[in-house]
Amino acid sequence: MRSNRQLCFPLLIAFFCTILLTACTEKEQLLLDIPEGFATNTLKEFARQTNVELLFDLQSVYGVQTNAVKGKYDPGSALRMMLEDTPLGVDFENESGAYAVFRKD
Numbered sequence: 491m492r493s494n495r496q497l498c499f500p501l502l503i504a505f506f507c508t509i510l511l512t513a514c515t516e517k518e519q520l521l522l523d524i525p526e527g528f529a530t531n532t533l534k535e536f537a538r539q540t541n542v543e544l545l546f547d548l549q550s551v552y553g554v555q556t557n558a559v560k561g562k563y564d565p566g567s568a569l570r571m572m573l574e575d576t577p578l579g580v581d582f583e584n585e586s587g588a589y590a591v592f593r594k595d
Contacts, residue, residue, distance in 0.1 A: 519562045524572065526558040532572060533591060540565040543588035550593040554578055565589070 524535050529551035537544040542565050556572045563571070569580050569589055579594045 519564055520568070521562050522559050522568050524559045524568070526556060528552075529554040529556050529576075529578065529591075532556045536565075536569060536572065540568070543586065544569075544591065545588055546591035547593075551578060551591060 520540055522536075522539050524532055524539060526532070529546075530548060533544060533546055533551060533556070536559075554576050556576060556578075557574055559568045559571050566580075566582060566589070569591075573580055573591070577593055577595050578591055581590045581592065582588075583590065
């Protein structure tokens with residue numbers, strides 16, 4: 491018969507693994523304050539505030555107005571909110587961790 495100590499150890503390991511996996515998969519929430527404005531400016535401000543790599547072609551985003559984002563969001567959600575109802579879209583590259591903004595039309 492196994493002792494309580496022998497039964498608790500595997501449960502303890504499983505518990506810590508669950509916590510570790512949860513922490514690793516949660517998206518980091520950042521406090522952002524990005525005003526509405528032209529994408530050529532607001533995308534640079536987004537990159538500065540989030541410290542993520544953001545790729546975009548200046549000619550593709552020129553003249554496009556983006557939405558303001560104020561509050562606590564993960565970078566991907568914030569970027570999608572900024573670009574909502576605009577001709578711009580965003581892709582995320584898993585390998586590099588970079589976001590790429592493109593013109594949908």
